Amino acid sequence: MDIEPFALERWLAEHEHDAAVNLGDSGVRPLEADRFDTDPGRLGYVIPTNGDPDLRETVADRYDRGADELLFTCGTQEANLLAVLATLDRDSHAVCVTPTYQSLHSLPAAVADVTRVELAPPEWTLDPDAVADAIRPDTELIVLNNPNNPTGKVHSQETVDAVYDFAAGADAYLLSDEVYRPLTSVDERVTPVASMGPHGISTCGLSKGWGLPGLRFGWLAGPEEVVSAAWGWKDYTTISPSAFGQHVGRQAIEREDELLAENRAHVRGNRDLVADFVDEYGLDWHLPAGATGFLTVPDAFESSDAFCRALVGEGVVVAPGEAFGHPGYVRVGFGADRETVIDGLDRTGRVIEERRSP
Numbered sequence: 455m456d457i458e459p460f461a462l463e464r465w466l467a468e469h470e471h472d473a474a475v476n477l478g479d480s481g482v483r484p485l486e487a488d489r490f491d492t493d494p495g496r497l498g499y500v501i502p503t504n505g506d507p508d509l510r511e512t513v514a515d516r517y518d519r520g521a522d523e524l525l526f527t528c529g530t531q532e533a534n535l536l537a538v539l540a541t542l543d544r545d546s547h548a549v550c551v552t553p554t555y556q557s558l559h560s561l562p563a564a565v566a567d568v569t570r571v572e573l574a575p576p577e578w579t580l581d582p583d584a585v586a587d588a589i590r591p592d593t594e595l596i597v598l599n600n601p602n603n604p605t606g607k608v609h610s611q612e613t614v615d616a617v618y619d620f621a622a623g624a625d626a627y628l629l630s631d632e633v634y635r636p637l638t639s640v641d642e643r644v645t646p647v648a649s650m651g652p653h654g655i656s657t658c659g660l661s662k663g664w665g666l667p668g669l670r671f672g673w674l675a676g677p678e679e680v681v682s683a684a685w686g687w688k689d690y691t692t693i694s695p696s697a698f699g700q701h702v703g704r705q706a707i708e709r710e711d712e713l714l715a716e717n718r719a720h721v722r723g724n725r726d727l728v729a730d731f732v733d734e735y736g737l738d739w740h741l742p743a744g745a746t747g748f749l750t751v752p753d754a755f756e757s758s759d760a761f762c763r764a765l766v767g768e769g770v771v772v773a774p775g776e777a778f779g780h781p782g783y784v785r786v787g788f789g790a791d792r793e794t795v796i797d798g799l800d801r802t803g804r805v806i807e808e809r810r811s812p
């Protein structure tokens with residue numbers, strides 16, 4: 455089993471630490487720990503290791519599922535890994551919609567054969583028929599990210615319904631990473647695929663919507679046979695969720711109305727700043743949900759990599775489009791503190807102006 459290097463994580467590892475301004479992150483500025491009780495008592499494993507049954511029931515209920523149809527994990531990342539391991543093997547095939555967060559095609563490709571369905575700019579609209587065309591007799595999994603990272607595109611209810619029906623017709627599962635869904639507005643929000651029927655698997659976690667990535671708390675919801683197989687793999691990955699993660703996660707879930715409203719307002723305010731920047735510099739993007747926008751690279755730069763390296767020289771980290779297979783685009787995270795976003799956009803503007811009129 456070979457795994458491709460995670461291009462985005464490697465780029466961030468190289469530049470994020472020393473950056474004056476980090477717009478490379480795809481999350482929302484993390485909340486302060488002192489807003490929660492952070493003492494879980496004795497630091498044992500979480501028992502049972504699939505997570506507290508009452509909390510599982512609470513979260514599973516959102517998917518119209520029971521406690522045994524939900525597994526707590528160390529972040530959405532582990533949930534995606536376990537979903538892939540639970541549904542694919544070396545004789546199977548997956549259809550992955552790209553561009554997307556790299557785990558969502560590299561993990562399936564490490565295990566099985568993968569066909570990618572590539573979305574096209576400027577709207578990044580998914581044609582369900584393209585998914586249908588990619589399905590083969592050995593297809594076991596279709597993978598979607600909704601809303602999408604990096605583009606911020608929300609695949610509509612109609613689109614997801616159609617893709618779900620194709621998955622069901624092929625007796626395959628539809629895995630949807632919905633980690634950005636809590637940041638969507640009510641009119642954008644699409645039903646989680648785990649609520650749509652026996653072929654839906656949803657992954658999510660507290661990193662983005664709740665602004666709590668350091669908790670490493672997420673989940674996978676879906677049919678019991680998938681959740682049970684995923685738990686079987688989890689015995690070999692992290693055994694149980696983190697005790698701190700579950701302790702603080704429970705409070706964050708109990709207070710989600712307050713926390714999600716606060717974070718939604720925060721990212722929407724910052725998105726307006728980036729929208730003004732896009733207009734001012736004659737760039738283009740699809741107005742994003744979530745906390746990342748995929749902007750066209752200013753025409754004075756030969757590639758996204760060249761643009762991103764020029765920005766590093768000005769203390770700003772963003773994510774090069776090459777990490778998503780789109781060298782004409784750059785991913786800008788706008789979930790950071792408002793002052794950080796303003797500072798980062800000012801510096802970025804200076805770099806563009808200098809290049810346009812040296």
Ligand SMILES: Cc1ncc(COP(=O)(O)O)c(C=O)c1O
Nearest residue numbers: 480529530531555603633659661
């Ligand atoms: C689409 C997507 N899924 C999963 C993750 C990882 O999330 P977590 O911190 O919950 O593991 C990210 C992080 O950027 C992401 O963008």
